[in-house]
Amino acid sequence: MQVSSIHFKRSVTEKLNDEKLQNALSRLQTRFVEGRAAVIGEIADFEETRTAAAAIRDRVLKNLDQWLLHFEQQAIARGALVHWAESGADVNRIVTEIATLHNVRRVAKSKSMVTEECGLNEALEHAGVEVVETDLGEYILQLAHEAPSHIVAPVVHKNKEDIADLFAEKHQLPRKTGIPELCREAREILRPAFLAADMGISGANFLIAETGSALIVTNEGNGRLVTTLPRVHVAITGIEKVVPTLEDVTTLLRLLPRSATGQSITNYVSMLTGTKDAADHDGPEHFHIILVDNGRSSLLGGDMQSMLRCIRCGACMNHCPVYQNIGGHAYGWVYPGPMGSILTPTFVGLENAPDLPNASTLCGACGVVCPVKIPLPDLLRQLREKQMSLGLKSWQEKLALKLWGWMARRPAVYAMVIKITVRILHFAGGKERMLHHLPGASGWTAGRDMPAPQGKTFRELYRQRKLS
């Protein structure tokens, strides 16, 4: 996927003025934020479970190469083929080769954010393979030629009227308006695509080292269909998704759906190991697993390592006041919200996403809700520091910070400068006691006035009151 994070600021203005998007985002808050709050109470030891989950993820990262090797060995022993991809281009090449090898013409795909990183659909179509996205949200986006705006609810930015129009146009059927009717129409259009597919492509929420299995969680059942009906199954996922045992994956499953959609468990949890036996009625004859690096190994051993704990639940974006106001597209790449503000600059370069580490109020909500306890606000702060040390800030910002730093270390100078400033601002506020313009902060005052200071500093008033 093309990275357009550089246009963050321009995009934000657009999104804030998009009334339809604003309505859609408030729905997300009700369903996901309140849903999560209601359902985490089912687990008395929610905090203890979060701590255990973080420990599981850290245990894997500490010995990631060994866990991957163990996983690979187990998966191969059960008849799967394991491929390693360093980049998105590698993924596209490997999948295209698999498609050619097995004479694949049609692909049914369930949701995978990793393949969004690679732009896999375009690559396959370029190679003459037809690809159908089967997750309802992703299918709608494929019809509309749009990118997902949320990692769990990809089409959150559209309302049912948009989707009704889109279906009527693309399906050439009478326009439906009820949500159940729209879902039924998509089901009936997509069922033949599942049946006709030669190859199914899925992600994997987890890889289990103990058994060599790929595990996927879905609600719609499309994940089960693409891994059951076609004769070839390709599972594509990040190298960090491996977990040691069935018990470990169970602990993580107690947190993932609760944090994501406020469900105790998703409708389907499917653990896939190896290929079908000759006597089996269904299942793929060929099972390929692609382990994707694409920048992940560069986080290991550094100050961003804890980001590799991420299990892609989306809770951080659901609870982020910035995401709640601008949605996912403004972030300009695959991953939005706080986790995206860390992953995007880390994967595609800080210079290509300079605004993202600053797209946060550091209110801390993301860190509080993260099921694997990633210190997201700390990581964002560290990226800001890195930006400064790499000289990626504007000269004005650097100068202002330098001046402030010099002043802050000299209390007498600081007191005097503030004293003079508040008096000037008091004078500028006039009778109205409001500032309509501030030099150097026109962006701030364009949308609102700033109340003028009343003329004295806090320190002056404090001293005065103490004396009287």
Next chain:
Amino acid sequence: MSARERILARIGTAIGNHDAEIDAYLVEHPRGPAPALRDNLITHFRERALQLSSDVIEVAHPGEIPAQVAHYLAERGLPPRGACWPVVGSLPWGEANLEIAVRGANSQDMVGITGTFCAIAETGTLMMLSGPETPPSNSLLPETHIAILNTRRIVASMEDAWDLLRKEHKAPPRAVNFISGPSRTADIEQTVTLGAHGPYRVLIILVNA
């Protein structure tokens, strides 16, 4: 050097010294914290299954199943035909005027009937193992899935279910499917709609035998 070697080398360099705990950890496979259940397993399972929009019927004897299925289908105007797993193929379906073929389901079948490997009380979830006698299609392709479950096969947690799998089978089969109610989507306006790509309804028949 292959991509595999380069990725592993990068990881190895980044991590530095290893502590070789892997084999011991796999042998031990410790459990994480799990919520305690308030009620007995059957009550808890039924309550959770109903919350997930599954339908639940209890019978005292397997012989009662066909009549209950016929009643359930007729009540909803569903056709009295379908495909079932061999393990329940010998039930007297014909006596209840049901046409049930013993085979894996296809996309034309409106009703799929299965057994259940075990069920998890904590979440009201069915655990199904794939195999020649237990094809996953029957719980996936038809619009109605009927699962027959012996109440003795209800365990407390997913951890207990894994232990059962380890005890009764050497390794997991090609597909282990955990099913928690009818398929659903909330992709349009975050409004939950039942019946996405899988079944519209799931009937669980608890057999108290």
